[in-house]
Amino acid sequence: MVNNGESTTRYVFVTGGVVSSIGKGIVAASLGRLLKSRGYRVSILKLDPYINVDAGTMNPFQHGEVFVTVDGAETDLDLGHYERFTDTPVSRLNNVTTGSIYQAVCNRERRGDYGGGTVQVIPHITNEIKDRIRRVAADTHPDVLITEIGGTVGDIESLPFLEAIRQFRNEVGRARVVYMHVTLMPWIAAAGEMKTKPTQHSVKELRSIGIQPDMLVCRCERALSAEIKAKVSNFCDVPVDCVITSQDARSIYEVPLNLEKEGLATQVLGLLDLPERSPDLAPWRMLVERLYHPQSQVEIALVGKYVRLNDAYLSVVEALRHAGIHLEAEVKLRWVNAEDVERDGAAHHLQGVQGLVVPGGFGIRGVAGKIAAIRYAREGGLPFLGLCLGMQCAVVEWARHLGGLATAHSAEFDPETEHPVIHLLPEQQDVVDLGGTMRLGLYPCRLQGDSVAAQLYQETVIYERHRHRYEFNNAYRSLFLESGYRISGTSPDGRLVEMIELSGHPFFLAVQFHPEFASRPSHAHPLFRGLVQAALGQ
Structure with a gap:
C-alpha cells in the first residue's frame, strides 16, 4: 500500500x-x-x-x-x-x-x-x-x-x-x-x-x-x-x-x-x-525456537544499583538475551547490587559467573561497588562490558590501581578530586536544567581498525546513542595509553573518548554510549554478542 x-x-x-x-x-x-x-x-x-x-x-x-x-x-x-x-x-x-x-x-x-x-x-x-x-x-x-x-x-x-x-x-x-x-x-x-x-x-x-x-x-x-x-x-x-x-x-x-x-x-x-x-x-x-532450545548456557552478572526493579535495565537485559538467541545459548542473569559488592567484596558476589556487565546510571551510590567489580574482572580475566557510567568506573579503576593515582575519581562524584579522570563535558558547564540537556541521541564514533571493537562491528565508523554529561579527561590520555589500555573509539575529530579496551584480556571493553538501545532479537548487537561469545569461551 x-x-x-x-x-x-x-x-x-x-x-x-x-x-x-x-x-x-x-x-x-x-x-x-x-x-x-x-x-x-x-x-x-x-x-x-x-x-x-x-x-x-x-x-x-x-x-x-x-x-x-x-x-x-x-x-x-x-x-x-x-x-x-x-x-x-x-x-x-x-x-x-x-x-x-x-x-x-x-x-x-x-x-x-x-x-x-x-x-x-x-x-x-x-x-x-x-x-x-x-x-x-x-x-x-x-x-x-x-x-x-x-x-x-x-x-x-x-x-x-x-x-x-x-x-x-x-x-x-x-x-x-x-x-x-x-x-x-x-x-x-x-x-x-x-x-x-x-x-x-x-x-x-x-x-x-x-x-x-x-x-x-x-x-x-x-x-x-x-x-x-x-x-x-x-x-x-x-x-x-x-x-x-x-x-x-x-x-x-x-x-x-x-x-x-x-x-x-x-x-x-x-x-x-x-x-x-x-x-x-x-x-x-x-528466533523464538532458538530462544527456547539453547545449545549451551552461560551466567552473566549485572552489577547495578537499581537491581530491585529489573525494568531499570530492561534494554541491557534484552540485549543480552538477543546475544544468547544469536549464539544459541541461554544467558542466565545474576543480579548483583553494587552496594552489596561494596560491603562484601566482589569475589563474594561474582564467584562462578562467566561474564560481567556494569550498566549506566547516575549518582555516587554504588559506584565503589562497581569499581570493585571491574577490578575483579580485570585481574581475574573475566569478560567485561561497561556501559556509559560503566566505562567511567573502568577509567577510575584504572587510574587508582594501574595509573598510580590513588585519589582519582569522577568530578561528578568528587568535584574537588585531585585527579578528575572523568570530568564534565565543556558544553555542560553552564547547564542548569536537568531534563533534556545531556549529550543525547545518535552520534558517530570512529574505531581503530585493528581493535576488538572494529572486529565486532565490521565497521570503522559506527553510530550509537548517548545519554551522559561527563567524559574521559584527555589530560590523562597519555598515561592511560602507557598502561596497556587502548582507546579504540573516539568522536570523528578525536576529541571525545568513546571506547576503551584492555590489551591481553579475554574481553575487556567499555563504551561511553548505550549500545543496548540498538539491539534487536533478529540481530544481536555486536558488543553484547562479543561479550557472551567470550563468556562462552568461543
Whole structure:
C-alpha cells in the first residue's frame, strides 16, 4: 500500500483496564510486528498521562529505564519494545506526555495564540493531543498508526487522552479507527474458574467515557474457552472473533506468534478495511525456537544499583538475551547490587559467573561497588562490558590501581578530586536544567581498525546513542595509553573518548554510549554478542 500521508493512515488505539502493567505495550508492539510481517508500514505512539515533560528526570525505581531515541528524546521504556519488535526506529514524536501537552498549550497562551480566549481542557488540550497523533502520521506516513494510551481506564489523569481519541474517530471517519481494549481475565484457583466480571466493569468504564471497544485482548493465565469468549462477547458487545486470548507466555517474543494464532492482525485489518496478506513470520518463529532450545548456557552478572526493579535495565537485559538467541545459548542473569559488592567484596558476589556487565546510571551510590567489580574482572580475566557510567568506573579503576593515582575519581562524584579522570563535558558547564540537556541521541564514533571493537562491528565508523554529561579527561590520555589500555573509539575529530579496551584480556571493553538501545532479537548487537561469545569461551 502506498501511503501519501495522514489522509490515508488508519489508527488503532490501545487502552488498558483493571490493573496497570497488563501488557498494553507488548500487545501494541506485537500488533506492529504482525502488520509489518504482512508488508504494512507501521508506527507506534505512546501517550503517557504523567505530568513530567519527558522521562529524563524520573527515578528508575518508579518508572524503569529511560529509553533514548536516535534523535535524543528521553522516553518511556515501551518505546524500546516498539523498536525491538518492529525493527523500526522511533523519534521524540512517538512519546507524548501530559506535561508536554500542557507545556505546549501554556506556551501558546502566553504568546497570545488563543486571542484572549479562555483556555480549557476541551478543546485546547484535546486538540493538542489530536495534533500530536496527526503529526506522527504526517511524519512517518504509516499505513497503520498504533497508539497506546498509558495508565488504566478510570484514572483521572488519562481522561483528556481518552476524550481526545473519542473525538478523533469522528474527525477521521469511523472506518479508519479501531479501539482495542486490553483487560484482565483472572483465574480464581479456589473457585476453579475464570472470572469475566473485571473485564465487564472495565468495558463499562470505557463506555461511560464514550468509547465502545471494537476488540478485547484478554490477559489471562489460561486460554479462554469458547463459552467464556461468547459470554464476554455478549456482555461487552464485541464480536466473538474480536475477543482475543493473550495468555501468559514464557517470553515476550512468543506473544506475537500467540496473537497471530488468535487472529489479532486479521481482525484489525478487517475492521480497518485493509486487505489481508499472508504474513512472513518464519524469521520470528526461528528466533523464538532458538530462544527456547539453547545449545549451551552461560551466567552473566549485572552489577547495578537499581537491581530491585529489573525494568531499570530492561534494554541491557534484552540485549543480552538477543546475544544468547544469536549464539544459541541461554544467558542466565545474576543480579548483583553494587552496594552489596561494596560491603562484601566482589569475589563474594561474582564467584562462578562467566561474564560481567556494569550498566549506566547516575549518582555516587554504588559506584565503589562497581569499581570493585571491574577490578575483579580485570585481574581475574573475566569478560567485561561497561556501559556509559560503566566505562567511567573502568577509567577510575584504572587510574587508582594501574595509573598510580590513588585519589582519582569522577568530578561528578568528587568535584574537588585531585585527579578528575572523568570530568564534565565543556558544553555542560553552564547547564542548569536537568531534563533534556545531556549529550543525547545518535552520534558517530570512529574505531581503530585493528581493535576488538572494529572486529565486532565490521565497521570503522559506527553510530550509537548517548545519554551522559561527563567524559574521559584527555589530560590523562597519555598515561592511560602507557598502561596497556587502548582507546579504540573516539568522536570523528578525536576529541571525545568513546571506547576503551584492555590489551591481553579475554574481553575487556567499555563504551561511553548505550549500545543496548540498538539491539534487536533478529540481530544481536555486536558488543553484547562479543561479550557472551567470550563468556562462552568461543
